[in-house]
Amino acid sequence: MAVTVRIPTPLRTLTGGADEVPADGGTVAEVIESLEASHPGMKDRLCDEKGVRRFVNLYANDEDIRFLDNLDTALKDGDTLSIVPAIAGGI
Amino acid sequence: MRFRKMESIVEAVGNTPLVRLRSIERDAPGVKLYLKLEYANPGGSVKDRPARQMMLDAIEDGRLTNDKILIDATSGNTGVAYSLFGAAMGYRIALVMPSNVSKARKDITEAFGTKIIYSDPMEGSDGAIRMVRELVAEEPARYFYPDQYSNPSNPRAHYLGTGSEILEQVGDEITHFVAGLGTSGTCMGTTRRLREHSRKIECIAVEPAEALHGLEGLKHMESSIVPEIYDPTLPDEILPVGTEAGWDMSDRLAAQEGLHVGHSTGANVAGALEVAKRVGEGCIVAVACDRGDRYFAPMKWEKHYEW
Numbered sequence A: 001m002a003v004t005v006r007i008p009t010p011l012r013t014l015t016g017g018a019d020e021v022p023a024d025g026g027t028v029a030e031v032i033e034s035l036e037a038s039h040p041g042m043k044d045r046l047c048d049e050k051g052v053r054r055f056v057n058l059y060a061n062d063e064d065i066r067f068l069d070n071l072d073t074a075l076k077d078g079d080t081l082s083i084v085p086a087i088a089g090g091i
Numbered sequence B: 001m002r003f004r005k006m007e008s009i010v011e012a013v014g015n016t017p018l019v020r021l022r023s024i025e026r027d028a029p030g031v032k033l034y035l036k037l038e039y040a041n042p043g044g045s046v047k048d049r050p051a052r053q054m055m056l057d058a059i060e061d062g063r064l065t066n067d068k069i070l071i072d073a074t075s076g077n078t079g080v081a082y083s084l085f086g087a088a089m090g091y092r093i094a095l096v097m098p099s100n101v102s103k104a105r106k107d108i109t110e111a112f113g114t115k116i117i118y119s120d121p122m123e124g125s126d127g128a129i130r131m132v133r134e135l136v137a138e139e140p141a142r143y144f145y146p147d148q149y150s151n152p153s154n155p156r157a158h159y160l161g162t163g164s165e166i167l168e169q170v171g172d173e174i175t176h177f178v179a180g181l182g183t184s185g186t187c188m189g190t191t192r193r194l195r196e197h198s199r200k201i202e203c204i205a206v207e208p209a210e211a212l213h214g215l216e217g218l219k220h221m222e223s224s225i226v227p228e229i230y231d232p233t234l235p236d237e238i239l240p241v242g243t244e245a246g247w248d249m250s251d252r253l254a255a256q257e258g259l260h261v262g263h264s265t266g267a268n269v270a271g272a273l274e275v276a277k278r279v280g281e282g283c284i285v286a287v288a289c290d291r292g293d294r295y296f297a298p299m300k301w302e303k304h305y306e307w
Helices: A028-038 A040-045 B049-062 B077-089 B103-110 B121-138 B153-173 B185-196 B245-258 B263-281
Strands: A003-005 A020-024 A055-062 A080-084 B018-020 B031-035 B069-073 B092-098 B115-119 B176-180 B202-208 B237-241 B282-288
Touching: A003 A028, A020 A028, A028 A040, A080 B121, A080 B237, B018 B153, B031 B263, B049 B077, B049 B153, B069 B077, B069 B121, B077 B092, B077 B103, B092 B103, B092 B121, B092 B202, B103 B115, B115 B121, B153 B185, B153 B282, B176 B185, B176 B263, B185 B202, B202 B263, B237 B263, B245 B263
Parallel strands: A003 A080, B031 B282, B069 B092, B092 B115, B176 B202, B176 B282, B202 B237
Antiparallel strands: A003 A020, A055 A080, B018 B031
16 A cells, blocks of 8 residues: 655654655554655654554544554555654743 | 732732652652742743743833734743733734644633634644744734744743742752753743852753654754754753653652643653752752643544534
């Protein structure tokens, strides 16, 4: 499955500045592996040994994957996976 | 706790309590840990101080008048403070925030009559800053743009308030001060006041360890638009703290100290405890930026419920 991954500003150092990159996979987990292969370092930023890190929000199209099947959430051709950052304001 | 009578809610800012963390400090025998509860401000956060100071200073020198709209980029707490003081003093407020801010957060500011303009969630707070700059450049006469990231009144609020209060509350006992970096106003202003003390007080700035982090309110400087008011040479040390460490400390503060705080406070205390273990003796003061209930997320069944 060919999906589009939207990359937030803090991770664009890993994608050469690109705000969207293509990736392959039928589930979110497979897409993350595909991302890691093309942009090494990405997986550690998104996941720990327990799964998706607690503060990372992944959206399959417009739905938070926590409300779907998490890393097993199915993706089909043309879907978009968005990595949405926490809002970093100012103290 | 405090018995004060005042003419306006604007006067209720500051004089926040300082609470000892007796349970947390057991991890570092010989060190006293204190937390300054900025959530006791009327808007519920540390941002009441700079918002109030930026508005009062601008009213005094004529930059803010009743025919202008105060506009700024804010992830929440500064917006709540502007909204509250705007309502109390009779000024219109417009806020730009990324659209993925929680509904509760939008509701708080709108309750005061504030107008919200949304920016791209993928661009984070920097996207909101860029959008405000564009709006102000298009119609400069319409807006007063305090720009908390560049406004010297922001650190000044902490120089006049937070720093002086800490010295009054703990006296000469304080050896270290720990604050997180966002706009850097708390760290810059408080540190400048503490530097005037007769004896050296170590000032430590906490920043997120990674560019993509979950410590809302804090900035990873290397990957962000660096605030104009930030002077990296001022703190004695810049201490990276991981998101997980900050989140875990927030949970611990609630469970063991009865302090339900936001994640930035968790990061500050995690940083303070790291310093405490390293130094072995002393008295460390950290800042509690806001309460944890400001970050409650909607449950699944509440997500699409609108009325």
